[in-house]
Amino acid sequence: MNDHSTASEERARARSLGIVVGALPTGPLNAITDVEGVLVGHTTLDDGADLHTGVTAVVPRQLTTGRRALPAAVCTGNGYGKLVGSTQVGELGVLESPIVLTATLSVFRAADALLTYLMRLRRDGLSFNPLVGETNDGFLSDIRRRPITERHVLDALEGASGGLPAEGCVGAGTGTTALGFKAGIGTSSRRPAVDGAQVTVGALVQANFGGVLTVQGVPMPVGELVPDAGPEEPSGNSCMIVVATDAALDARQLGRLARRAVFAMGRVGASYSNGSGDYAIAFSTAPPRLATLPDDALNPVFAAVMDSVEEALLNSLFTATTTTGVHGHTSHAVPYDRLPRKTRD
Structure with missing residues (x-):
């Protein structure tokens, strides 16, 4: 088992490949960790055979240093999750x-482990609300083994840090697929100007949903890009999106951000199928x-959410590596030589 993903091939983020989403500036890392105090940790379980799964934790440091709660909202795009x-x-x-974030059949053990973390952090209190999401990595990983333990979750939480989070086949994205290709964890950020001040919006995704990959408006069906990929059915079935911002927003406004995060999935070709659990969580630090x-100042923030989620989804695909897992199933990485290029000066 590995605690950190080690790719056998060099992979790149969208911008390194000449793909630029929108005109807004990014944060210095182009990651959710550009939002002050937001940390990310991963635990990766990859035995090179039947297990390709893990845990990803998004940890707002404000919740560990005095504040009991942050304004937040959840959008359920499709509630199959x-x-x-x-x-x-x-x-x-x-x-x-x-x-x-973790795999579907491990979500309940992960919630119990997060409860352990919260009870250690706060010695008082008789009620705690752990928030744990999932996508189903059962195409590549033996999901019925439920390999995630309390230690795996605590390692991701306690090891969370700033800096550029690992992307692709790491943590909760180790065994996920999206839009017919191997996917995983992706992140991005934007810094729009709002009422004369700059704010930061960051997104992190666990991509595992169906549809036809679309890059800057160009459909890229896996059957055309990878002719020997076989049937396109292993295209995943869910997506978890986390949006963080340092803009001063209340829960109602954060709900508006979360809805736009789900809308952004459509930009990359999501099918929003019956069996897809598509959720976005937005919070303010x-x-x-x-x-x-005021609501009439939020248009740049809405644009920042749409652009950062779109780019995070592309990063989740472009940084992932071809993976063969349980029952010999293979999910192929996106081939770079077929990508459209449109750079911004």
Whole structure:
């Protein structure tokens, strides 16, 4: 088992391949960790054979250094999934825990492990709301083994850090597929100007959904790009999106951001199928003393969400490597030589 992904081939992010999404500037890392205080940790389980799975944790440091909750919202694009803790976020409009992502049949063990983490962090209290999402990596990983343990979850949480998070076949994205290709974890950020001040919006995705990959408006069916890929049925069935911002927004406004995060899946060709669990979680790290932004100032923030999620999804695909897993199933990496190029000066 590996704690960190080690790719056998050199892979690249969208911008390194000449693919630029939108005109807004990115943060210095072009990652969710550009939002001050937002950390990311992974635990990867990859035995080179039947297990390709793991855990990814998004940890707002504000929740570990004094604040009990952050304004937050959840958007359910299609509810065929297991997002533990989401109803309380929707009811109260706050996030009380880090966000953990994993595989479908491991989500309940991960929630229990996150509860352990929260109880250690806060010695008082009789109720805690761990938030844990999932996608189904059963095409490449023996999901019925439920290999995720408390230690794996705690390692991702306790090892979370700033800096550019690992992408592709790592953490909760180790065994995921999307749009017919191997996918995984991806991230991106934008820094729009709002009412004369710059704010940061960051996104992290666990991509595992169906449709036809579309890059800058160009459809790229796996059957045409990888003729020996076989049937296109292993195209995944869900997507988890986490959006963080330092803009001063309330829960209602964050719900508007979360909806646009789900909309952004359509830009890359999502089919939004019956069996897809498509969810977005949005939260704000802004100090509570700041006045909430007016709704009529939010257009640049909406654009930042759409662009950062689109690029995060592309990064999740472009950084992933061809993987062969359980039952000999193979998911192929996106071939770079067929990508459209459109750079911005």
